[in-house]
Amino acid sequence: MGVSDHCWSSPLEGNSTGEMYSCTADLQSCQQLQRPGSESVRFFGMSAAVSSAALTSCSPYFPHECDGNSYLNGVCYQFNSSLQAVSNFTAAYQECSKREVNLVFLFDGSSSMKGVEFEMNKNLIKDVMKKHSNSSIKFAAVQFSTDVRTVFDFNDYQSGSAEEKLMKERHMKSLTSTHKGIYYVLKNLLNSVSSGADPNAQKALVIITDGDPSDNDDYNVLNTCDDQNILRYVIGVGKVDLTELTQMASEPKRNNTFYIKDYSGLKGLLDNLQKKIYNIEGSVEAHGRDRQKELSQSGFSVVYHEESVIVGSVGSNDWRGALYEVTGSGPEFRQTEIIDPAVNKDSYMGYFFSVLGMRRGGLSSVLWGAGGAEHTGLVTLFTKNQNTWNVTSNINGEQIGSYFGASLSLLDVDSDGDSDFLLVGAPLFYQSQPRAEGRLCVYSLSEQKYFQKTLNVSESTTGRFAASVASLKDLNGDGLSDVAVGAPLENEGVVYIYLGDRTHGKNPELTPQRISVQSVLPGLQQFGVSLTGQMDMNNDNLTDIVIGAQGGIVLLKARPVMSVSAQLSFSPKEISLNYFECPGSSAFNAFNLTSCFTVTERTSSTGSLEKKLNVSLNLNVDVVRGMSQGFFDQSSVSSRTLQQSVLLDSGSSCFNFSIFMLRCVADLVSPLKIRMNFSQTEMLSGNSVAVLDVHSRTEENV
Numbered sequence: 045m046g047v048s049d050h051c052w053s054s055p056l057e058g059n060s061t062g063e064m065y066s067c068t069a070d071l072q073s074c075q076q077l078q079r080p081g082s083e084s085v086r087f088f089g090m091s092a093a094v095s096s097a098a099l100t101s102c103s104p105y106f107p108h109e110c111d112g113n114s115y116l117n118g119v120c121y122q123f124n125s126s127l128q129a130v131s132n133f134t135a136a137y138q139e140c141s142k143r144e145v146n147l148v149f150l151f152d153g154s155s156s157m158k159g160v161e162f163e164m165n166k167n168l169i170k171d172v173m174k175k176h177s178n179s180s181i182k183f184a185a186v187q188f189s190t191d192v193r194t195v196f197d198f199n200d201y202q203s204g205s206a207e208e209k210l211m212k213e214r215h216m217k218s219l220t221s222t223h224k225g226i227y228y229v230l231k232n233l234l235n236s237v238s239s240g241a242d243p244n245a246q247k248a249l250v251i252i253t254d255g256d257p258s259d260n261d262d263y264n265v266l267n268t269c270d271d272q273n274i275l276r277y278v279i280g281v282g283k284v285d286l287t288e289l290t291q292m293a294s295e296p297k298r299n300n301t302f303y304i305k306d307y308s309g310l311k312g313l314l315d316n317l318q319k320k321i322y323n324i325e326g327s328v329e330a331h332g333r334d335r336q337k338e339l340s341q342s343g344f345s346v347v348y349h350e351e352s353v354i355v356g357s358v359g360s361n362d363w364r365g366a367l368y369e370v371t372g373s374g375p376e377f378r379q380t381e382i383i384d385p386a387v388n389k390d391s392y393m394g395y396f397f398s399v400l401g402m403r404r405g406g407l408s409s410v411l412w413g414a415g416g417a418e419h420t421g422l423v424t425l426f427t428k429n430q431n432t433w434n435v436t437s438n439i440n441g442e443q444i445g446s447y448f449g450a451s452l453s454l455l456d457v458d459s460d461g462d463s464d465f466l467l468v469g470a471p472l473f474y475q476s477q478p479r480a481e482g483r484l485c486v487y488s489l490s491e492q493k494y495f496q497k498t499l500n501v502s503e504s505t506t507g508r509f510a511a512s513v514a515s516l517k518d519l520n521g522d523g524l525s526d527v528a529v530g531a532p533l534e535n536e537g538v539v540y541i542y543l544g545d546r547t548h549g550k551n552p553e554l555t556p557q558r559i560s561v562q563s564v565l566p567g568l569q570q571f572g573v574s575l576t577g578q579m580d581m582n583n584d585n586l587t588d589i590v591i592g593a594q595g596g597i598v599l600l601k602a603r604p605v606m607s608v609s610a611q612l613s614f615s616p617k618e619i620s621l622n623y624f625e626c627p628g629s630s631a632f633n634a635f636n637l638t639s640c641f642t643v644t645e646r647t648s649s650t651g652s653l654e655k656k657l658n659v660s661l662n663l664n665v666d667v668v669r670g671m672s673q674g675f676f677d678q679s680s681v682s683s684r685t686l687q688q689s690v691l692l693d694s695g696s697s698c699f700n701f702s703i704f705m706l707r708c709v710a711d712l713v714s715p716l717k718i719r720m721n722f723s724q725t726e727m728l729s730g731n732s733v734a735v736l737d738v739h740s741r742t743e744e745n746v
Contacts, residue, residue, distance in 0.1 A: 050581065050590075051077070051099060051127075052597055053089025062088030064101055066127055069581040071599050080121050080129040081106075088121075091356075095348045099123040102343030102355065110140035118343035120355060122373055133377040135368035136340035136357040144245035145181040146198060148229050152253040153187040153216035161281075162215045165252055170207055182240065184233050188225030189216035197233060198240030222257035222292070226265040234274065247274040254281040256288055266292060276300065296381055335362050342368060345394050354382075354410060356394025365393025367412060367426075369433070382410065382433040384424050391417035393424070409436070411466065413449030421448025423468055425495075439468070439487065439495055446473040446483070455515045457525050457544045463489055465498070465549035467527065469510030475502055482509025484529055486549040498548045503556070507534025516577035517587040519543070520605045520737060521646030526550075528589060530572025537561040537571020539591055543738070554738060559600070561593065568593040585650045604649040604734040606657055608692065609642045612720055612746035619705070626708035631678045634705040637663070637746075639720060640698040646737050654733040657692040660725040665703060667719050674716045678704045689725055720744045 050069065055062040061083070067074040079088055086105040093100050102120040109115070121132045149172075151165045173183050182202065185195040195213045196206040226249070233239045234247045249269070269276060276294040279302045280286055286303055293300035337360055345356035353370045360366035360381075367382040387393060393414040408428040415421045420441030427436040441448025451469030456462060466487040473483035480502035487495040503509050512530035519526045524544035531538045541557040542550035561571035574592030581588040586602035614635045623632055645655055663686040666672035677683035690699055703716070721743050724736040736742075 050579075051092065051094065053092050053101065055087040055090040055103075060086045062086060062090065062103060064089045064092065069583075071597065077123070077127055078129060080132065081119060084108075085119060091343055091346045093346045093348050093353065097125045098348075099127060100346055100348070100353055102346045104341040104343040104358070106134065108140075110138075113338070115140075115338045116359070117337065117340050118355070118357070120343055120346060120353070120370075131374040133370055133373065133379075134342075135355045135370050135379050136337045136342040136360050136366065136381075138337035138340065144242045145179075145248060146234060146241050146245045147181055147183055147248040147250065148233050149183065149185040150225050150229055150249060150251045151185065151187055152220060152222075152255065153189040153218075154220045154253075154255055155189075155217040156220075156255050157215070157217075159215060161254070166210050166213065168252070169210060173201070173206065182242070182245070184239065185210060185213075186225060186229055186233065187213060187216060188221055188228070190218035190221055191216065192221065192225045192228040194232065194239075200240075202240060219258045220253065220255040221259045222251070222253060223259050223261045223263065223265055226251075226269070226292075227263045230265060230268060230272075230274075235272075247272060249274055249276045250279070251276065251289075251292060252279045252281070253289070254284060256285045269294070278302070279304070281305075296383075298385075336360065339363075340366075349410065350408060356412065358392045358394050362389045364389055364391050365412075365414060367394055367410065380431075380433070382426055384426075384435050384438075386435070386438075387414065387417050387422065387424075391422065393417070411452055411454070413452045413468065415447035415450040417449070419444045421446055421450070421470060423449045423452065423466070437495065439466075441470060443470070443473055446470040448473070448485070451510060451513045453513045453515045453527075455525055455527065455544070455549055457546055457549065458523070459518070459525060464546075465489060466495060467513045467515070467549070469513045469529075471508040471511040473502075473510075479505050480509070481506045482511065482531060484510040484513060488549070499550065499552060501529070501542075501550070503529075503540055503558075504531045504534040504538065507531035507538065509534070509540075512572060512575045512592075514575035514577055516541075516589065518647075519587050519602055521648070522739070526577075528575045528577055530575050530591070532570040532573040532593075535560060535562070536569050537573075537593060539572045539575065539589075541589075559591075561598075564598055564600070565596070568596055568598070570594040571598065583650075584653060585648050602647075604653055604655050605646045605737050606655065606692075606694070606734045607644050607646050607737045608657065608659070608722075608740045608742075610720065610722065610741070610744045611640045611642075612718060612744050613638045613640070614703070614718075614746065621712065623705075624707055624709060624712060628707035630707055631675075631681070631704045632707060633678075633702050634674065634716075635703050637701045637703055637718060638698055639663075639701070639744075640696060641692050641722075642696050643692050643694050645694065645734070655694045657734050657736060658725050659690060659692055659722045659736070661686075661688050661690060661699075662721045663687075663701065664719045666716055668717060673709050673711065674703045674705055674718075676701065676703065678702075681706065718746050 050067050053064045057063045064077040065074040084107055085103050088103045089101050090104055091102045100120050100122050104118040106117045106119040115138050117137045119132055119134050121129050124130050149169045169185055182198045184197045187195055196209040200206045234241055277300050278289045278293045280289045281304055290297045290301045339359040340357045341359040342355050342357035344358050347354050355368045357366045357368055364387050369380040371378050391414045394412050410426045413423050423439040425436045426433045448470040450471055453467040454463040455465040457464045466489055468485045471482045484501040486499040488498050509531040510529055511532050514528045516526040516528055526544045527542040527550050529540045539559045543554055545551040561568050571593040577589040588602055589600045591598045614637050619634050665674040665684045672684040675681050675683045676686040
């Protein structure tokens with residue numbers, strides 16, 4: 045048993061605790077993977093990803109209690125090549141916040157600040173302390189310039205003298221020694237019991253400045269802050285270098301850095317700062333604030349991407365959703381949050397198995413879908429440059445409630461390693477004329493990562509068409525990747541197969557193959573809820589498709605695709621006039637028709653598969669004439685058509701037919717025209733394994 049086997053998950057099995065299985069290629073024998081973790085973990089196997097030597101399986105249900113509050117996070121388990129659990133990680137995990145918070149205001153007293161602005165600084169600090177007067181936060185304040193001094197410490201705050209000392213504080217009016225100020229705070233306040241600091245409290249620092257630091261970080265204070273897990277929020281005012289100030293903030297740095305044009309904006313900044321302070325308090329008062337990771341439920345989706353694992357966290361940031369790039373494993377794992385700051389609450393980014401990796405132009409890129417964003421749905425492209433993920437482009441849904449982005453797949457149509465098309469499902473899209481539910485949107489992808497819609501595809505009137513979508517390895521041997529789309533609520537489930545196309549992604553002219561659950565395994569429900577088609581299960585060099593359903597999976601094995609060319613000939617080349625005599629009503633064999641077929645395989649199958657085709661021939665004599673002069677049955681002049689089923693072997697096959705005419709005919713000049721059509725039939729049971737290529741010319745005339 046190992047990663048080379050085929051792994052399937054059943055997240056609702058065992059009273060929703062979830063299980064995973066490793067199965068043989070024919071799915072006839074499956075072995076249960078050892079389920080790691082505690083019994084409180086549910087929905088194990090909700091998502092899974094496989095690399096060449098490892099498996100990661102996630103559960104988005106990992107609850108834990110913090111001071112009477114229930115947090116719901118996720119956990120992912122990592123298995124080695126032998127499918128033995130070796131480690132786990134908890135991306136977007138919310139630690140229990142400490143009850144006590146020690147927060148220091150480090151505010152600028154440099155000469156660039158006017159007197160009225162200095163007073164605004166003090167008033168902001170006073171307002172924040174007043175707002176949190178009944179909380180578990182203890183405050184202190186320090187002014188920094190060339191020198192640094194304590195305005196009031198934690199003891200002063202508890203004794204009630206802090207506000208008086210703050211309002212009496214005088215303006216230093218010198219340089220901006222920011223790093224020196226941070227070092228002073230660490231030494232004399234946050235790490236000093238004599239200042240009233242609690243060694244077990246959460247430490248926090250708010251820096252307010254209107255100038256770039258005039259000193260260097262000689263004491264490496266920022267790394268010390270990281271090592272001590274000190275939360276840092278930076279407020280930059282006026283003409284400051286935000287790039288340098290952002291480095292002083294704690295992660296996520298951009299979210300913890302604020303900018304205002306002048307000190308008159310401090311008052312407007314108060315609400316945002318209050319929210320940040322609520323986040324670190326961990327008290328009952330924080331119940332109404334925006335949630336960050338408390339209900340993150342990471343693990344709804346997961347994928348391997350280069351040297352990392354990317355996990356979808358739908359509940360992060362008040363259900364806006366987020367992705368987490370995870371490197372390393374076990375307790376030493378590292379995570380980077382990937383967010384779109386423009387999305388609203390309840391967007392559910394990363395909810396559906398829609399986190400996909402791609403690489404174009406030398407930069408790493410990730411796509412995610414959010415069916416709930418903006419009420420219409422949203423797809424966002426992130427690009428990684430120098431370890432920073434940024435939003436590159438967005439695609440918005442077109443209809444409210446359509447759940448655009450609920451399913452995603454990248455299509456590398458020519459298999460050159462670069463994605464050419466993006467397939468986006470909107471399973472609740474409603475179309476009135478003609479009536480349809482669900483839509484697949486196909487976008488071409490340029491080298492500059494611009495998306496251009498090429499097709500809208502709808503099939504079923506009801507059924508949640510495009511609830512799942514997957515790119516498939518080439519099925520028919522034309523060298524182009526193909527597409528599968530699921531409609532799990534159409535008559536208990538239907539899957540549509542589309543052939544690939546270089547211009548549109550999927551061929552717009554060909555009717556798709558429709559595979560219903562009734563034709564495959566009657567009794568299953570929600571057939572097509574999940575799809576994959578990138579593997580060769582039985583090593584016959586043909587692509588196989590695995591289709592998920594409620595309580596089961598179905599393996600569809602591909603068949604060899606055969607190209608057929610036909611040729612008609614007749615003998616003799618001309619009909620002798622000596623055969624015709626009037627009056628006369630008898631029939632004679634005017635000539636013999638030979639129909640030859642050449643069969644070649646377009647795919648490259650191996651093994652002992654039968655590469656034969658059952659085809660149905662339809663021959664017509666003088667089909668354009670009102671009265672035919674030729675016929676197939678010597679005893680019936682009306683037998684101008686002939687239908688016959690034949691078995692074609694790989695290579696060439698020929699079949700002979702006799703054409704009869706009456707000895708007395710009205711027209712001895714015009715030639716006889718013969719048309720042949722053929723199509724595949726399954727009527728000869730047990731013989732037909734291959735399938736006729738849809739691009740084969742199925743009509744010949746002579």
